Amino acid sequence: MSLKREIEALARGMGADLVGVAPVERFANAPLRMSPQGLMPGARSVVVAAIHHPDAAVELGGEPRQQVVGPYAVQYWMNSRLDDISFRVARLIESHGHRALPIASSNIWRYHPYKDLNVSFAPDLVHRYAAVAAGLAEIGWNNLALTPEFGPRARFVSIVTDAALEPTPMYDGPPLCDRCMACVRHCPMDTFRKETKGLASVEIGGQRYEFPQTNKWRCAWAENFDLSLSIPAPEKVTEEVILENLERYGQDGGAEGNCLKFCMVPERRVSDPQYCKAPRRKKTPSAETPAELLGRLNRIFEDGLLDVLAVGRAADFAEDGPVHPRLHLPDAVSVVSVGIRVPRGAGGHPDLDAQVRRRLVYAAMDMAHELDIQGYSAICLTRIHDTLVAERLGVFDGEVRFATVLTSAELPSTRRCDHAKVAAPTAAEIRDLCRAAGADLVGMFDMDRFAAFREAAKGLDLASRPAEEVEDKGLIYGPFVPAVTHREVAMRGPEDWLAGARSVVVLGMHLPDAALDTAKTTPAETVGPYVFACHESVQLLQDVGYQLIRRLNRSGHAGVPVADLTALASTVKSPRGMLPDMRSNRFAALLAGLATIGRNGSPLTPEFGVRQRFLAVVTDLPLPSDPLLPGDLFCPKCDGRCVSSCPTAALRDGGMVLAIEGTEFHVPSVDAFACDWAKRLALSGKEGPQYVGMETDAPVPEDRTASAVAAAVAHTTWGVQKRYLTIGEECIRVCPAKGQGGRASQPE
Ligand code: SF4
Ligand code: SF4
Ligand code: SF4
Structure with a gap:
């Protein structure tokens, strides 16, 4: 092809x-x-x-x-x-x-x-x-x-x-x-x-x-x-x-x-x-039979990882009842309810909640879209009461979240609930599943490995986030309204995310090289594609993580996605809201045998150098630890340009050594206050704001307090551009570690 x-x-x-x-x-x-x-x-x-x-x-x-x-x-x-x-x-x-x-x-x-x-x-x-x-x-x-x-x-x-x-010809019709x-x-x-x-x-x-x-x-x-x-x-x-x-x-x-x-x-x-x-x-209904149309919805049900699909007739919703499909779609003939069982161990976990919502809306959107393309009216995201629709169609379950699609298409009544239990996946099956779902790197480690890390980290200051953070409570446009939060910066571990945790699966996704290679330096002078790639890789990793968690759930195990296992990393400002920064999950990636830590503080892998993002999935399924990498990658032979490029001099020479299972890994000390100044607060022009035309460029103050940050952000003119500030971390952009590309084989 x-x-x-x-x-x-x-x-x-x-x-x-x-x-x-x-x-x-x-x-x-x-x-x-x-x-x-x-x-x-x-x-x-x-x-x-x-x-x-x-x-x-x-x-x-x-x-x-x-x-x-x-x-x-x-x-x-x-x-x-x-x-x-x-x-x-x-x-x-x-x-x-x-x-x-x-x-x-x-x-x-x-x-x-x-x-x-x-x-x-x-x-x-x-x-x-x-x-x-x-x-x-x-x-x-x-x-x-x-x-x-x-x-x-x-x-x-x-x-x-x-x-x-091969180009597509220009449109030349009426x-x-x-x-x-x-x-x-x-x-x-x-x-x-x-x-x-x-x-x-x-x-x-x-x-x-x-x-x-x-x-x-x-x-x-x-x-x-x-x-x-x-x-x-x-x-x-x-x-x-x-x-x-x-x-x-x-x-x-x-x-x-x-x-x-x-x-x-x-x-x-x-x-x-x-x-x-x-x-x-104007559109013409396709010649497909109701059963064939339902077949299309069934395929979305299967691909969309749903648990419940029910179809009924709009005419069967009583006039004196609480739900009136035709108020939401005047020509509604059929009512479709789709549902997803809340994953085990979710316990209000925000990333998992967001993922369930994303999967559910995607499925409802895909069904409405499919029926529309087949020539029928179809709609989702109306104000109809989704749970009452599910109840009316006989599939309500308090552990399931629902969405509704209404359509003018006549569909056969159906009820489908997928409760099939399967055996627990092996480590090899987990790797295959995650790679098929889009992960480029998959590694894992058990609690003994984490305990060895905790022991090795005693007395070291591995945090790259400050204890005091200033957040913006203003609108997405206009002034930054500072609010100071104090938080104890303490290492978290698998058990803090999931009671009974036995192991951690770490997933990596490569950023398209061009997103980094073009950032700031081509005639467009933009950071947009890079920040987009960062945000999107985080989304897609959550999709992979969700597929893994569903597989775990079906075998009776729990799993939760974690953006930064140790909670020692910070965040980075982006037009899509705050994102986990590039150091997030660096220790998880190291412990899973996927990465070492560069002088810029970010995880470096043999496959992609600095160019990937990671997600951890903590599970109660016991899994074996992958071998650690044999020692530091890339940096020993590099001129240390990440250090000299940092606009706030947040990277210091020297650092710490983590000795785990007989292997030594260097971890740099990062001046978290200075780093956040540039990447989380967008106060350094060179890091990104100047590429969207902002004149923001405040020096890091001697007085390293939240009050000093609050004063700086309050005195900056943000205008409406505050919403779309793009940050391209200089220490990532200049790093020559690009890896060997491709999917290096992982130990099985
Ligand atoms: S509404 Fe009419 S005039 Fe306006 S873009 Fe559409 S076709 Fe053209
Ligand atoms: S630029 Fe990259 S490879 Fe070079 S020292 Fe920094 S992190 Fe290491
Ligand atoms: S270049 Fe940016 S992200 Fe990197 S250490 Fe400096 S301020 Fe932090």
Whole structure:
């Protein structure tokens, strides 16, 4: 199979409806800093994948007012799935020996012009324009990408690569925007008429598109900044006006954009005012039988690791009962309930809770999407009472979390509960399962190994987090509102995460090399793809961990995912919230025989050097310890550039020695206060803020107290860019340890 077909098969298998390839020549008119070549010199192609919103989510969302998004919240989960596709497609391309840079689906951008780039709200790459260049879409008057199949109801993601992939021809059908002006009439901020600067004109692959040059601050009032649409819209909207209104009124909620909701391409536009205010999308139900449609849901049930699937008829929900499917989907015929059993040992564990939610919503989204593509109405994430639906369909169980899908498709009634018990997995089976699920590295250790580590660590100061931390209690935009928390920094162990713990499985995932190789240094001068790769690898590791935990649960064992086993590491600021920092789980990785610790304090592996993230899964299943690595990697032969590159001089010469089972490992001392200053508090420009145009650059104070931090953050002008601050740790970026790549075999 050609690489292009492999990419397409992977993306479609993960839920993409459209996949196209744009040669970089079609980006000739893009500003260099926002072009594939500016992001990654030598780029030759851009892969673009799209997922269609279930129509009903667009048509029925945003009611009774735009800022009650309701089922349109599916867009956030579509973005998550697109992120998964971006990362995994990049890794697939890399496995063929090419470079590939995955771009985030959304929510990482510079709000203000940057150096010679005179663009506001500038992402690393505009996916809408990439979609046009990949032959998937045209640009409408609303400046959205309109596809012939779905109109504006598709979200996109792009991957930049130096592989020369066969281009997809440009779209050459009838115009997809007929200037109906519904987008203009329905915009609550009147963005297409007020504060415009004539027409913008873009030329992509020989096709020219014109649309109003809008004031993006105006457009973003509710859509991005969550300001209430009940506040009278100001004549002129600027960052200052946004911040003033945020300070005065706070945030309301994100809005479903009417420029998307009320737009549909002429060939597919249908008016049905009894059903919804928006135009509907014309589609024809497939010829599949109800049993065949149910077969599709069964496959999602199996792939989605669900425990419960039940289908009933909407007409069987009594009028005088508490649940009325047709209030949520007017043409509902069938009601689908899906459920996941709360994993054993979860005990309110936040990462496990989040993972159950992610799996459940993904499954409901996939089912709604599948039925929609088959030509039916289908919706999830409505306000229907999921547990009452499950009870009505006869599958309620207090240990199961539920989600509901409503559809106009007729489906056979069914009930399926998967309670099969299986034997406990062996160590070899765990490795196979985790690798098949996407882990690049798998290692394990038992409690004796951890006890030896605890003993070796006596008297050493292994913490790389300060005891006093300053957190931001403000809004995601505007001033940093400091609050000081005091926490005892003490080593935690497996038993602290799971009573009766017997062993720990450590999972590693490699970051696409291009994400690090391009950070800060290519003409784009961005850290966006790197922070995206860090966030996404954390997500995907949680997915792998969840698959392992389910397997453990089915054999009667418990497991919990742990971001940092010893709780001695800190966090790093990212546009997606705080992430575990690169030192997280370094001791777990060392004890599992996967890593040593570099002078930058981060785990280094023979396979990938510094370029991976780790997750630990603590379990009560006894497992054998893997051999430790024979001693320090990379650093003894390196010039120590991590030390000299650190903007806050947080890495010191010298350090400590951990002697475990007769092997010595060096652990550097890290000045946790100085390190957090740059990576957790974003107070050092060189670490990242300067690449989004921030002038923040405060020296580390002599007075190393939380009060000094509070004073520094309070005196910094953050503006709205605070939400999208990107940090690229210098000691990681400059580290030459890249490993040998590939999947080195692990001891069995
Ligand atoms: S609503 Fe009409 S004018 Fe606006 S982008 Fe869509 S098709 Fe074009
Ligand atoms: S730059 Fe990397 S390899 Fe070199 S001393 Fe630092 S951690 Fe070790
Ligand atoms: S480069 Fe950044 S992450 Fe590394 S030690 Fe210095 S401040 Fe910390």
